[in-house]
Amino acid sequence: MTTPILNPLVLLAIPLAPLVGAAIAGLFGTKFLGNLIGRSTAHTVTILGVAISCIFSFMVLNDVMAGARFNETIYTWMQLGELSLEVGFLVDPLTAMMMVVVTFVSLMVHIYTIGYMAEDEGYARFFSYISLFTFSMLMLVMSNNFLQLFFGWEAVGLVSYLLIGFWYKRPTAIFANMKAFLVNRVGDFGFILGIGLLLAYTGSMSYDGVFAQKDLLVQQVLPGTDWNLVTVACVCLFIGAMGKSAQFPLHVWLPDSMEGPTPISALIHAATMVTAGIFMVSRMSPLFELSDAALSFVLIIGSITALFMGFLGIVQNDIKRVVAYSTLSQLGYMTVALGVSAYPIAVFHLMTHAFFKALLFLGAGSVIMGMHHDQDMRNMGGLWKYMPITWFTSLLGSLALIGTPLFSGFYSKDSIIEAVAKSTITGSGFAFFAVMAGVFITAFYSFRMYFLVFHGKERFGQAHHDHGHDAHDAKDDHHDDHHHHGLAPGQKPHESPWVVTLPLVLLAIPSVIVGYFTIGPMLFGDFFGNAIFVDVTKHVAMKELADAFTGPLGMVAHSLHTPVLYLALGGVVTAAVFYLWLPQIPAFFARVLAPVKTILDNKYYMDDFNQAVFAKGARVLGTGLWKRADQGLIDGLVVNGSTRVIAWFSANVRQVQSGYLYHYAFAMILGLIALIGWILYTHLGSIK
Numbered sequence: 001m002t003t004p005i006l007n008p009l010v011l012l013a014i015p016l017a018p019l020v021g022a023a024i025a026g027l028f029g030t031k032f033l034g035n036l037i038g039r040s041t042a043h044t045v046t047i048l049g050v051a052i053s054c055i056f057s058f059m060v061l062n063d064v065m066a067g068a069r070f071n072e073t074i075y076t077w078m079q080l081g082e083l084s085l086e087v088g089f090l091v092d093p094l095t096a097m098m099m100v101v102v103t104f105v106s107l108m109v110h111i112y113t114i115g116y117m118a119e120d121e122g123y124a125r126f127f128s129y130i131s132l133f134t135f136s137m138l139m140l141v142m143s144n145n146f147l148q149l150f151f152g153w154e155a156v157g158l159v160s161y162l163l164i165g166f167w168y169k170r171p172t173a174i175f176a177n178m179k180a181f182l183v184n185r186v187g188d189f190g191f192i193l194g195i196g197l198l199l200a201y202t203g204s205m206s207y208d209g210v211f212a213q214k215d216l217l218v219q220q221v222l223p224g225t226d227w228n229l230v231t232v233a234c235v236c237l238f239i240g241a242m243g244k245s246a247q248f249p250l251h252v253w254l255p256d257s258m259e260g261p262t263p264i265s266a267l268i269h270a271a272t273m274v275t276a277g278i279f280m281v282s283r284m285s286p287l288f289e290l291s292d293a294a295l296s297f298v299l300i301i302g303s304i305t306a307l308f309m310g311f312l313g314i315v316q317n318d319i320k321r322v323v324a325y326s327t328l329s330q331l332g333y334m335t336v337a338l339g340v341s342a343y344p345i346a347v348f349h350l351m352t353h354a355f356f357k358a359l360l361f362l363g364a365g366s367v368i369m370g371m372h373h374d375q376d377m378r379n380m381g382g383l384w385k386y387m388p389i390t391w392f393t394s395l396l397g398s399l400a401l402i403g404t405p406l407f408s409g410f411y412s413k414d415s416i417i418e419a420v421a422k423s424t425i426t427g428s429g430f431a432f433f434a435v436m437a438g439v440f441i442t443a444f445y446s447f448r449m450y451f452l453v454f455h456g457k458e459r460f461g462q463a464h465h466d467h468g469h470d471a472h473d474a475k476d477d478h479h480d481d482h483h484h485h486g487l488a489p490g491q492k493p494h495e496s497p498w499v500v501t502l503p504l505v506l507l508a509i510p511s512v513i514v515g516y517f518t519i520g521p522m523l524f525g526d527f528f529g530n531a532i533f534v535d536v537t538k539h540v541a542m543k544e545l546a547d548a549f550t551g552p553l554g555m556v557a558h559s560l561h562t563p564v565l566y567l568a569l570g571g572v573v574t575a576a577v578f579y580l581w582l583p584q585i586p587a588f589f590a591r592v593l594a595p596v597k598t599i600l601d602n603k604y605y606m607d608d609f610n611q612a613v614f615a616k617g618a619r620v621l622g623t624g625l626w627k628r629a630d631q632g633l634i635d636g637l638v639v640n641g642s643t644r645v646i647a648w649f650s651a652n653v654r655q656v657q658s659g660y661l662y663h664y665a666f667a668m669i670l671g672l673i674a675l676i677g678w679i680l681y682t683h684l685g686s687i688k
Contacts, residue, residue, distance in 0.1 A: 003067040006060060011070060011089050014053045014060070014099060015138035018106075021049030022131035029124030042124035046131040047110045053138065054103035057096070064096040065527075071144055071208070082203060090144030090207065094347065094531040097522075098141040098279055101351055102272055105358045106134040108503035112362050113263045115499040116369065120261075126166060130267055133159040137272040141279060145206045146195045149280070153191065153244065156273045157184045163268065164260040173259040180253035187243015187250050194236030197222075198287075201229060211286045218290045234287055234294035238301075241277025245331050248305045252606050254328060255312075258320045262365030265320060266358040269327045275350045278334045282343040282532055289341065289535045296426040299339025303427065306332025307434035308604070313445035315600045318375045319364045322449045326401065327357055329438060336431050337416045340423035341539035343532045348515075348522050349412035356400035356409055356511040359504060363394035366500050367453055370493040371460060374486035377449060382458040386493040391454045393504040398450050400511045402443040402568045405556040408515030413439075414555065415523060417564055418548075419541040439564055443571025451579045461487040516552045524549050 027033050029042035037045075060068075070091040078085040091099075109130060117126050136159055140152025157180075165177030199205060201220055202213045210217075220229035241247070246254040254274065258265060268274065281288060281298070288294055306329050313325035330353050337346035368375055370387050384391040400409040417439075420432045487493065495501065521527040524546040536543045549555070559565045578586045590597055602608065 004063040006063055006068050006070040006091055008070070008072065008074065008089075010056055010060070011091060011142070012074065014056050014103075015135050015142065017049040017052040017056075018046070018131040018138070019049075019135040021046035022128045022135060025124045025131065026128030029128065035124075037124075039123050042127050043110070043114055046127040047107070049131055050103060050107045050110050050134055053134070054100075054107045057099040057103045060091060061096040061100050064091065064093055073144075077147075083199075083205065085147050085205065086145055087148055088144040088206070089142045091142065092531040093528050094279075094282065095141055097347070097351060099138065101354045102134065102137050102141065105354055105507075106130070106267060106272070108358065108362070108507055109263045109267045112266075112365070112500055112503040115497045116263055116365055117261060122166060126261065126263075129159060129163050129166070130263065133163065133267060133272065137276070140276055144208075146198070146210075147205050150192065150195060153240070153276065153280075154188065156276060157181065157188070157244070160184075160257070160268055160273050163264045164257045166260050166264070170259070176253075176256040176259040180257050183250055183253040184243045187240045190236045190238075191240025191243075194233045194238075194240065197229065197233040197236065207283070214286055214290060217287075228291060228293070230287060231291040231293045234284070234291050235297055237284060237287075238277075238281060238294065238298055241281055241335075242301065243277075244280075245274050245277030245335065246305075246328055247277070247301050247331065247335055248308065249606065251305060251309065251328055252603075252610060255321055255324045255603070258318070258324055262320065262361060262368060265324070266361035266365070269324065269357065269361065274327065274331055275334075275354065278331070278338065278346055278350050281335075281338045282347050285341075285343045286533045288338075289533055289539070292425060292538070295339050295341060295539075297339075299336060299423075299425055299431050300427040302332045302335025302337075302339055303431040303434040304332070305329070306336060306438045307441075310438050310441035310445065312600055312603055314441065314448070315597060316445075317377055319367060319377050319380075319449060319453065320361070320375060322377075322445060323357070323360050323364055326360070326442065326446065329442060330357070330401075333413065333416050333435060333438065336420060336435055339431065340419050340425055340428060340541050341534050342416065342419035342423075342541050342545075343534060344523050344528055344542065345412065345415045345419055345545075347528075347532070348519070349409075349416060351518075351522075352400070352408035352412045352511075352515050355507055355514060356397045356407075359393060359397040359507040359511050360401065362500070362504055362507065363390055363397060366390040366496040366504065367394075367493075369496050369500065372487050372491070374460070377452040379460050379486060380453045381456045381460070382454070383493055384454040387454075387495045389495060389501040389504060393501075393508040394454065395450065396508045397511055398446045401446050402571065403439065403564065404568070405559055405565065406512075406516060406552075408511055408513070410559070411515035411519040411552065411555065414559060414562075414564060415519070415545065418545055422541040422544045423539070425539070436564070436567065439567040440571045443568040444575050447572045447575035448579055451575055456580050460493065461489050461491050519552055519555070520549075 024037070024045045025042040028036040029039070068091075070089055073084075073086045073088040075087040076084060077087060089095075110127070113126065113130065117123055120126065133156060136152055136155035138152075140149060140156060143149040143152060161177045161181045163177075164180050165173045167173045195205075198210050198217075201217060202210045204210055204213075214230075217230050217233075218228070221227060222229050222232050239250075242250045254269065257268065260268075288298070309325050309328035309332060313322050313329065316322045316325060330349070334346045334349050334353070337343070337349060366387065367380070367383065367390060370383065370390070371380060374380075396407075400407040403410045403413040417432075417435050420428055420435055423431075518527075523542075534542050550558070599605070
């Protein structure tokens with residue numbers, strides 16, 4: 001059978017179709033050009049663009065699985081000596097899988113948004129933003145060079161700023177999007193330093209050009225130090241991933257990004273922006289395999305994130321924030337897999353997580369709609385009778401998240417735990433404890449949310465409720481002050497319209513089955529080929545897992561003899577006892593462990609620390625620069641000082657302009673005497 005050839009025009013259409021849709025909706029569907037098209041046209045063109053991108057992505061994946069590859073320059077932007085700055089595509093199995101995940105989840109979010117944002121005045125603007133976000137992410141994952149990678153990296157950061165602050169009249173949304181933007185700039189500073197180091201020592205911006213010189217790079221040290229150059233470059237690149245993929249301590253932006261509409265949460269936190277760091281490290285696997293120190297750093301950061309962010313999910317009462325902290329914890333799991341050189345498992349978990357986490361976010365949004373925009377789980381309960389589709393799909397998503405056998409999350413999550421158990425990288429002992437404890441914690445907070453929302457006593461529609469909840473969560477969907485939030489006494493929840501429930505059903509299907517059918521080829525077959533590199537002589541985890549793999553059903557049978565399954569089961573049972581049958585128990589623990597709960601409620605005081613140290617420090621520095629440099633030096637000395645000198649000079653020169661003829665005649669005589677004296681002086685000097 002002949003190997004198919006990928007058409008560059010088709011590849012170009014994949015990112016450009018969402019861009020065209022975004023441009024049409026953003027320009028002609030908003031006040032910018034006078035609302036020339038209506039709402040239905042705005043969502044039609046953006047959904048059509050993403051649908052074209054999704055269909056072409058599936059076609060490309062099919063061709064790639066048949067052996068097709070593409071690694072070419074599409075456009076040369078600039079030539080600086082021997083350095084070429086280009087736009088180019090690298091399409092291999094890693095890229096093709098990411099393209100399918102990004103476009104499929106984005107398409108589901110676009111359809112869902114028709115129902116979710118139906119009453120919002122920024123309807124067309126929202127569709128424009130999410131299509132632009134899809135374009136940015138596709139440019140990132142399809143890049144074959146660091147320039148385009150950085151363009152996509154910054155573009156998703158910029159559009160996420162616009163999306164998180166979509167309701168720009170709310171101060172909390174403005175604070176949240178600025179926080180996300182600034183925290184990501186910290187990570188991006190490290191990222192561009194890493195790219196700069198690689199460029200300085202290889203002279204190339206292309207992946208192939210850098211990877212080809214990896215043997216030379218590993219022999220270099222950073223000037224003025226004894227640090228290995230590859231280690232420093234990899235750590236800098238990973239600092240970029242810490243910002244984008246919300247790893248400790250650069251995680252603080254992600255929970256606050258819940259200020260954006262719920263479809264944003266599914267798009268940013270499931271399949272796109274937060275997984276960009278995981279994708280990037282996997283793409284850079286030939287470099288990371290050269291440095292055990294960098295891998296150890298990755299492993300420890302991931303372990304801290306997986307464990308400690310999970311604890312925070314236990315004390316949240318806002319339904320979206322529970323899912324947000326779940327995302328943080330699962331990103332920690334992916335990072336742990338990267339740290340033990342199990343890059344295929346990290347990407348595999350990225351894929352399965354994208355489906356069930358998008359499902360959980362969109363399910364949470366459906367609940368919020370049914371509850372008239374009340375997000376507080378303490379005001380819910382018993383919703384399964386009123387919202388059967390949302391209830392059942394949310395149950396499937398929760399089962400996938402906790403790693404229930406045969407569900408997608410089971411295969412990826414258990415593989416991470418097994419890989420950590422077999423790793424010898426420094427820090428793998430702590431990592432194993434973190435991911436094992438995380439199994440119980442994840443099951444506990446996931447089913448705490450599930451039971452509080454869908455089962456137990458109905459707590460909605462009661463007169464004593466404050467339907468607004470916390471100030472920062474009071475208005476999730478519409479910023480009109482007159483809009484009512486929460487169910488009034490006597491009101492009942494309602495199932496969401498089909499444009500909301502259809503994406504839930506379509507996301508539930510891969511959440512259940514995709515892991516079973518893909519674990520073999522993706523982890524232990526030749527699906528990734530040379531797209532991901534693992535040095536099996538130094539890092540044996542993947543090889544030992546492959547030797548022990550007996551198929552997806554064999555993995556289920558093996559799980560019956562491991563503590564992982566029973567830890568998850570214990571978390572579910574504990575949540576049921578605490579929140580269905582004996583609610584006095586969590587109340588008791590809240591009293592007894594009040595100091596611990598206070599720490600968790602305050603998110604380890606990380607936000608307070610950042611505000612007190614970095615934000616206040618920046619304000620002090622800014623005030624100092626403003627008063628001394630701007631007001632004192634620039635305004636006071638340069639601008640005002642020069643003005644005063646000119647004014648003094650002008651005032652004195654003005655005295656000469658008296659208007660009397662004899663004053664001018666006297667000045668002319670003095671000038672003539674001075675001129676004659678100068679001529680005589682120079683003439684006598686020349687004679688000598």
